[in-house]
Amino acid sequence: MRARVFVTLKPSVFDPQGRTIAEALHTLGYDGVEDVRQGKYFELDLATSQPAQAQALAAEVADRLLANPVIESYRIEIES
């Protein structure tokens, strides 16, 4: 079973890279893109076929390693 983990900076944390990407898009004429937040994406292949177990395991590894709770939060999607 595969879990997708999306790690992003918390809303309270300034993202200088995202800001620079947004400015680059504005330079290209994409004024419709108001803001950009950059994050990280992980695909975890898990040795379980139980969605609840997959969710719990993905959350555990996100808490312990994939995300730094001081600056980041995460969201998990389980692929069935």
Added chain:
Amino acid sequence: MKFAVITFPGSNCDQDAYHAAKDVLGQQAEYIWHKDTDLKGADVVILPGGFAHGDYLRCGAMARFSPVMASVREFAAKGGPVLGICNGFQVLLEAGLLPGAMLRNVSLKFQCEHVDVRVEQTDTPFTVACRVGQVLRIPIAHGEGNYFAEPEAVARLEKNRQIVFRYSTPDGRVTAASNVNGSVGNIAGLCNEQRNVVGLMPHPERACESILGSADGLVMFESVMKAVAHA
């Protein structure tokens, strides 16, 4: 006295720290490989600058799992003086030995330059020979030194007097213009609540001889020698 300099795969300032301790100050120094767990009776532990484990995932995120870190944690818990310089500071943050986290510099550039930092606290083993308000001119070399903590956490650092260094002007004024990387509160370095673990982004070990442009970093090594001698 004896300095232990931890070497992670990707450390690149371990030799600078070793040189400062051994050749400049004439003390004993040992490299400790990250897979070792014996600190060899060291009185002080230095986590040097560099790019431990390639800075994969986040700076310092992998290094905190190196076997030696359990020994460093134990040494710190017993009150042993631990100094994290640059990447070593990032490792201490990821390991939870110091609070907060690092973001990309606001400039988005890897910045390599001499900066001025004001000493805020002198009751740590690495600043005991400094004066409060003393300005040290020492180099930085980092891309991710933009210190971040939530406002409540920063208030706690202020209340506990854990902010040890701030980026300042040469005459010691803490201004927005002197904040080289966007760090909250101009924070360049801090200590834990017990005050024996100190981390900073600037490199005192690269500023221990006038031929290198500044010897202002020497006072931090002299501080810890004084602290250990009086312990």
